[in-house]
Amino acid sequence: MSILDVLLWGVLPYVTIAILVGGTVWRYRYDKFGWTTRSSELHESRLLRIGSPLFHFGLLVVIVGHVIGLLIPKSWTDAAGLSQDAYHLQALVLGAIAGFCTLVGVGILVYRRRTTGPVFSATTRNDKLMYAVLIAAIVAGLATTLLGASGGEEHNYRLTVSPWFRSLFVLQPDIEAMARSGLAFQLHTLIGLTLFAIWPFTRLVHAFTAPVGYLFRPYIVYRSRTGGPASRAPRRGWERVGTAPGGSSARRGR
Amino acid sequence: MKVMAQMGMVMNLDKCIGCHTCSVTCKQAWTNRSGVEYVWFNNVETRPGQGYPRRYQDQEQWKGGWVRNRRGRLALKAGGRWRKLLTIFANPVLPNIRDYYEPWTYDYETLTDAPLGDDFPVAQPTSLISGQSMAVEWSANWDDDLGGGPEIGPRDPIVERVRRESEDKVRFDFERAFMFYLPRICEHCLNPSCVASCPSGAMYKRAEDGIVLVDQDQCRGWRMCVTGCPYKKVYFNHRTGKAEKCTFCYPRVEVGLPTVCSETCVGRLRYIGLFLYDADRVTEAASVADEHDLYAAQLDLLLDPHDPAVIAAARREGIAEDWLEAARRSPVYKLAKTYRVALPLHPEFRTMPMVWYIPPLSPVVDRLTETGHDGEDAGNLFGAIDALRIPVEYLAELFTAGDPEPVRGVLQKLAAMRSYMRDVTLDRPRDESAAAAVGMTGAEILEMYRLLAIAKYEERYVIPTAYEAQAHHLEEIGCSLDVDGGPGMVAASGPFGEASGRATPVSVETFHALRTRQTSDSLADPGERGARVNLLNWDGKGRPPGMFPPPRETPPAPGNLTAGGGGPESAVGAPTSEDRR
Ligand code: HEM
Ligand code: SF4
Ligand code: SF4
Numbered sequence: 001m002s003i004l005d006v007l008l009w010g011v012l013p014y015v016t017i018a019i020l021v022g023g024t025v026w027r028y029r030y031d032k033f034g035w036t037t038r039s040s041e042l043h044e045s046r047l048l049r050i051g052s053p054l055f056h057f058g059l060l061v062v063i064v065g066h067v068i069g070l071l072i073p074k075s076w077t078d079a080a081g082l083s084q085d086a087y088h089l090q091a092l093v094l095g096a097i098a099g100f101c102t103l104v105g106v107g108i109l110v111y112r113r114r115t116t117g118p119v120f121s122a123t124t125r126n127d128k129l130m131y132a133v134l135i136a137a138i139v140a141g142l143a144t145t146l147l148g149a150s151g152g153e154e155h156n157y158r159l160t161v162s163p164w165f166r167s168l169f170v171l172q173p174d175i176e177a178m179a180r181s182g183l184a185f186q187l188h189t190l191i192g193l194t195l196f197a198i199w200p201f202t203r204l205v206h207a208f209t210a211p212v213g214y215l216f217r218p219y220i221v222y223r224s225r226t227g228g229p230a231s232r233a234p235r236r237g238w239e240r241v242g243t244a245p246g247g248s249s250a251r252r253g254r
Numbered sequence: 255m256k257v258m259a260q261m262g263m264v265m266n267l268d269k270c271i272g273c274h275t276c277s278v279t280c281k282q283a284w285t286n287r288s289g290v291e292y293v294w295f296n297n298v299e300t301r302p303g304q305g306y307p308r309r310y311q312d313q314e315q316w317k318g319g320w321v322r323n324r325r326g327r328l329a330l331k332a333g334g335r336w337r338k339l340l341t342i343f344a345n346p347v348l349p350n351i352r353d354y355y356e357p358w359t360y361d362y363e364t365l366t367d368a369p370l371g372d373d374f375p376v377a378q379p380t381s382l383i384s385g386q387s388m389a390v391e392w393s394a395n396w397d398d399d400l401g402g403g404p405e406i407g408p409r410d411p412i413v414e415r416v417r418r419e420s421e422d423k424v425r426f427d428f429e430r431a432f433m434f435y436l437p438r439i440c441e442h443c444l445n446p447s448c449v450a451s452c453p454s455g456a457m458y459k460r461a462e463d464g465i466v467l468v469d470q471d472q473c474r475g476w477r478m479c480v481t482g483c484p485y486k487k488v489y490f491n492h493r494t495g496k497a498e499k500c501t502f503c504y505p506r507v508e509v510g511l512p513t514v515c516s517e518t519c520v521g522r523l524r525y526i527g528l529f530l531y532d533a534d535r536v537t538e539a540a541s542v543a544d545e546h547d548l549y550a551a552q553l554d555l556l557l558d559p560h561d562p563a564v565i566a567a568a569r570r571e572g573i574a575e576d577w578l579e580a581a582r583r584s585p586v587y588k589l590a591k592t593y594r595v596a597l598p599l600h601p602e603f604r605t606m607p608m609v610w611y612i613p614p615l616s617p618v619v620d621r622l623t624e625t626g627h628d629g630e631d632a633g634n635l636f637g638a639i640d641a642l643r644i645p646v647e648y649l650a651e652l653f654t655a656g657d658p659e660p661v662r663g664v665l666q667k668l669a670a671m672r673s674y675m676r677d678v679t680l681d682r683p684r685d686e687s688a689a690a691a692v693g694m695t696g697a698e699i700l701e702m703y704r705l706l707a708i709a710k711y712e713e714r715y716v717i718p719t720a721y722e723a724q725a726h727h728l729e730e731i732g733c734s735l736d737v738d739g740g741p742g743m744v745a746a747s748g749p750f751g752e753a754s755g756r757a758t759p760v761s762v763e764t765f766h767a768l769r770t771r772q773t774s775d776s777l778a779d780p781g782e783r784g785a786r787v788n789l790l791n792w793d794g795k796g797r798p799p800g801m802f803p804p805p806r807e808t809p810p811a812p813g814n815l816t817a818g819g820g821g822p823e824s825a826v827g828a829p830t831s832e833d834r835r
Contacts, residue, residue, distance in 0.1 A: 036475035038495030041348050043383070049344040056343040117384035118351075122492065209474050211342075211453030215335050219450035223458040225720065 001176055008190070009178040013168050016193045023200030024208065037206040043118040047108055055105025061098035062141070065091065070165045074158045084156070092148060099142040106135055130202040137195050140188035147184050161185050256533040257557060257568040259577055260444065260464035260608055261502055261526065261717075262586040263516070264596045265437055266706060267614040268668070269523035272399070272435035274298050276515035276524075280439075283514045283790040284501070289493025291357035291382045294394050295500035296515045298437040300401075302410040302424060302648065306394040307353040310486040311600065312411040317347045318484030319447050319603030320540065328541045328604060330450060332481045338453060347481050351492070355393040357382040383492075400426070400433050412651045424648060432617040432645055436652075439515060440487040440500035441599065441607030442466050444531060444555065445540045448499070451482025457497070462720070463528075464608065465502045473497050484603035506790065512715040517794045525709075527584030527716040528577065529608065530557040530568060540604045545655040548601035555606070556591050559584065580718040585705055586610065593694075593702050595664045597653035612706075613653060613661055615668040617645040630676050632688040635669035667692045671706070674699050711794070 027035065041048055069091065077087055110131055113119050144157070160181035167174035178186070199205065280296040299305045313319060317332040332338070332347060360377040368375035381388040397406045404426040407413060413424045425431060442459075446466050449457040456472035457479055459465070468479075468488070475495040479488040488499045503513035507526075511517070516524035532555055539551035557564045559581035568578055581587065589596040589612065596610035615635075622638050623629040639646060639662055646665065650658040670692045677684050678700075689699045705713065792798060 032471035033494070033496075036473065036495035039475045039477050039490070040492070041345060041477060042351050042490050042492050045344065045348060045350060049346070052343040117386060118492075121384060206474055209454065211339070211455075211474070211476060213455060214339065214453040217455055220446065221449055221452075221455050221458040222461045224461045 001179060005175050005179040008186075009164060009175045010173045012190075012193060013173065016197045017168075019197045020199060023197075024205065027200050027205060035205055035209065036203070038122070038203050040113075040116075040119045040122055043122070044112060044116045047112040047116075051105050051108030051112060053105075054101050055109055058098045058101030058103075058105055061094065062102055065095050065098065069158065070162050073162070073166070088148070088156075092145060095145045096142070099138065099145055103135075103138050103142060106131075106138060110135070126202055130198060130204060133191065133195050133198060134204075137188065137191045140184065140191050144182075144184045144188050147182070157181060157185055161189065255557075255564075255567050257530050257564060257571050257573065258464065258533040259462065259568075259573055259581065260529040260531055261442065261507060262529045262584075262590075262608040262610065263439070263513075264525040264586045264589045264610045264612065266521075266523040266525075266612040267434055267436065268612065268616050269521035270298070270435040270437060270614075271521055272298055272300065273520050274395070275518050275520050276437055277394075279518040279789050280500075280513075280515050283503070285498075287493075288382070289491040290489065290498060292351060292354045292394075293489040293491075293498065295487070295489075296437060296439045297394050298435050299395070300398050300433055301436050301652070302407050302413045302426075302433065303397040303400070304406060304409055304411075306355075307349050307486050308392070309409065309411050310349075310484075313484055313603070315347075316349065316484070316486070317481060318486065319482075319605055320445070322541050322543065322604070326541060326543065328445075328537060330447060330482060331484075332451065332478075338451065338478055342453065342476055342478070345477055345481055348477055348490075349480065349486065351383060352392070355396070356388060358388060358390060361387070400431060403431065412648060415651055415656075416647050432621070434614040434617060436599075436611070437515070438485065438487070438599070439513075439609060440466060440483075440502070441485055441605065441609045442500075442502055443608060444533075444536050444552075444606035445604065446483075447603075447605050448479040448483040448488050451478040452476070452497075453478055457488075460504075463502075463504075463507070465504050465507070466499070467501060467504070468497050468499055470494075470496055470498075484600065484605065485607070503790070507717055508720040510717045510719040511793050512717060514789050516715065517792070518789065522714065525585040525589060525705075525714050527586040528559075528581040528718065529584065529587055529590075530559050530564060530573075530581050531555045532557055536606060540606055545602045546657040548604065549598060549654050549657070549660055552598055552601055552606050553591060553594070556587065558591075559587065574718075577718045580716050583716045585709065585714060585716060588705060593667065593698075594660075595667055595702070595706075597660060597664065599653060600655070601653075602655035611653060612668070613649045613664055614645075615665050615672070618642055618665065618669075619672075630672050632670055632673035632685065632691070635673065636666060636691070639665045639669065663692070667694065667702075670694070671699050671703055675703050675707075 074084075078084075113123050113127075113131075148157070160177050164174045164178035164181075167177070178189070277294050277296045277298055281294060284295055285291075285293045294306065297306045305311060310316060310318075313331055319331050320328045321331045323329045330338075333341070358379045358381050361380050362377050364375045365377050378387045379390050380386070396402070400407060407424075407426045408417075416424055442465055444464070446457075446459060449459060449466060452473075453476045454472055454474045456469040456474070458467060458469065460467065473496040475490075475497075477490050477497065479497050479499075480486070480490055482488070483499075488497050490496075491498050503511075503515075506513060506517075512524070512526050516526055535555060539555050540548075542548060542551045559565070559578065565578055568581075586596070590610050595612050597613060598607045598610055600607070618635065618638050619629040621642055622634055627634050627638075629635070646658050646661055647656075649661045649665075650656050654660045670688045674685060674688050674696065676682075684696055686696050689696045694702075792801075
């Protein structure tokens with residue numbers, strides 16, 4: 001266990017989490033106005049209509065795959081009677097298909113960004129950086145999946161990466177487990193950490209506000225000029241005259 | 255019964271001269287920013303014509319508004335909640351910028367910079383979207399005044415519908431064409447499908463006055479509202495990635511001023527006032543089976559502000575006395591419900607729109623006069639309204655889901671008023687039968703005439719201010735104290751590229767935009783501070799300093815560089831009341 005291992009697998013993850021959480025909170029508080037998909041469909045929809053769903057749906061499957069692969073211990077699937085080979089096969093097939101869709105989707109999206117004049121001129125440096133890291137993460141991830149097809153023990157991430165990932169959350173990082181995994185996994189993990197670190201500062205924040213609440217709210221929204229989310233808390237120094245401190249916010253929060 | 259108040263507008267189409275002043279002043283107040291170059295919260299379209307965006311009325315194409323499904327319930331035409339979420343990654347029916355138009359400017363610099371040559375230099379159109387030079391092919395008013403008539407006009411969805419019954423119902427040849435103007439803003443619907451379409455719940459209807467707004471901090475750019483609105487009155491700011499729409503000039507209305515479009519309307523044809531309506535019955539009214547019943551159902555929602563039961567119920571809902579008083583004096587209630595001369599635009603979209611229109615009688619009068627008849631005679635007019643079915647059917651497709659009866663009724667009332675008032679003006683015996691023929695009395699006709707023809711500012715705009723007790727909560731006040739960074743926020747972009755950072759309150763934004771314009775080398779009045787007037791803050795009374803360039807008689811004293819032109823204050827007189835109208 002070298003110093004580098006400690007830094008990469010024992011320190012960096014926590015730094016990333018701190019940036020991700022702190023950055024998101026900070027952005028939510030100070031840049032709600034910038035929190036948007038910045039949709040470019042107004043300019044071009046033919047390619048977007050293929051690329052965006054392909055990318056997003058592929059990615060959602062990939063995310064679910066990551067959650068299952070990283071969070072569910074191998075012992076559980078073993079106990080459930082799912083053999084390593086069977087697990088591996090379905091993960092490989094599903095993962096490869098979803099990863100491939102994601103890659104093709106993002107390819108179409110980038111091609112569209114580059115070739116559609118208005119979309120290209122609406123692309124910021126921030127977007128370019130984000131795309132570079134995102135594509136790198138997807139390519140590296142797809143590579144690990146395909147490498148995994150060869151099936152060696154060092155490629156069984158459920159014995160190396162997954163325990164390390166889970167150990168992070170109990171604050172006892174299993175650095176050795178991660179250090180034992182293959183180079184491809186390590187690379188993918190590092191790129192993934194980078195992606196999470198820049199996440200709050202890019203347009204990717206839109207994913208954090210996926211509108212699931214839409215399924216549960218009434219169609220027509222009424223808001224009062226006073227109260228309700230539309231009005232803001234008074235700034236410091238501008239609180240209303242009142243007896244109880246915070247009285248006005250109690251009114252607002254009805 | 256749950257009584258709610260709704261700010262409403264009525265436009266008298268007979269008086270619209272299609273000057274676009276309303277559009278221009280609205281744009282100058284609200285959408286003169288990059289990202290919304292193509293956006294007209296108020297637009298004026300010639301009918302017949304394709305409208306803006308092109309053919310927006312064709313819901314088979316654009317899927318806006320509501321439909322009544324087989325179980326008799328209302329459903330969003332573009333699909334319900336699940337469908338919205340499943341198609342969120344690429345909205346299947348979003349208008350392209352070209353359906354509005356690609357905004358452009360001209361490369362004026364070549365006019366002065368071009369090298370000497372045999373040809374005159376030309377200012378080429380340059381796209382404001384891509385920055386490339388472009389061919390101008392369409393705009394918000396491409397078919398103004400029937401421009402491109404026989405070629406473009408027949409693609410008007412309403413024309414298509416009317417012609418489905420008979421090929422030669424609407425003609426575009428010069429002798430038989432008719433036209434009128436239709437100014438449009440957001441309808442601030444009682445049953446807004448834009449609000450229902452918003453996945454993040456950022457759009458809302460204000461409980462106090464029914465104004466429909468987009469919360470810029472909560473909008474996430476899912477762009478479903480653009481599809482949801484059948485009038486296509488929610489626009490996507492392609493720079494900020496957020497939806498924007500007509501605000502009914504809430505900062506003005508809150509302090510009792512009419513909207514900018516109304517204030518500046520050359521024809522003085524707009525009326526603003528309150529409706530009281532029964533919020534509990536909105537869905538029921540919007541889901542009546544027969545489209546022809548929608549107008550009646552919508553009228554039925556409007557409550558009589560004189561009815562003691564309504565007043566009591568309104569008080570229970572906490573509606574203030576001055577608002578109830580304003581509702582009783584409301585010109586829009588009178589025109590829509592008492593006289594029944596104002597009709598809603600496209601009730602068949604089932605959103606219960608709250609901007610009403612008095613259909614134009616002029617196409618009929620013009621036609622009569624052209625054919626050598628007396629266009630002011632009630633008998634002639636009544637006959638012509640029925641005989642000249644062309645405008646009636648067209649108007650019915652616009653205002654009553656195709657039912658000609660209510661339109662005919664309105665036109666007859668207007669015709670009766672015309673001929674009755676002619677007798678009054680010419681001091682001839684009054685023909686009470688003309689009034690009786692449309693179910694009114696002479697006194698009622700006189701009253702209606704007053705409201706339609708000579709009502710002054712205070713009668714056309716009966717706008718109660720936001721509750722006194724809440725004055726310090728007004729959004730503008732709340733916001734403008736709320737701004738971080740202070741001056742200079744507008745032009746600068748936030749840390750994550752443009753459009754990030756906090757939403758700038760309207761007043762602050764226009765203030766800065768104004769100042770930037772004032773301090774730049776402008777053509778109008780070079781170097782003169784305070785030389786432009788922000789119409790958003792103009793109450794229409796008097797002539798604020800800077801509305802007109804200062805007179806040029808007094809040249810600046812030599813050496814006095816700071817106060818150019820003698821100073822705007824001294825150059826322009828104090829506000830006068832002579833402009834009060
Ligand atoms: C389930 C939650 C998500 C929803 C509802 C969602 C929705 C959207 C929408 C509506 C757009 C705008 C497309 C357009 O009109 O131009 C978009 C763009 C984008 N999303 Fe998502 N997204 C989600 C999750 C994600 C995630 C997890 C990622 C990546 C890690 C992602 C990456 C992107 C990228 C890169 C774009 C830009 C596409 C382009 O225009 O080039 N999204 N998303
Ligand atoms: S007209 Fe206005 S309130 Fe009605 S659906 Fe469209 S944007 Fe919404
Ligand atoms: S300003 Fe008035 S008259 Fe002129 S186009 Fe607008 S609504 Fe019509």
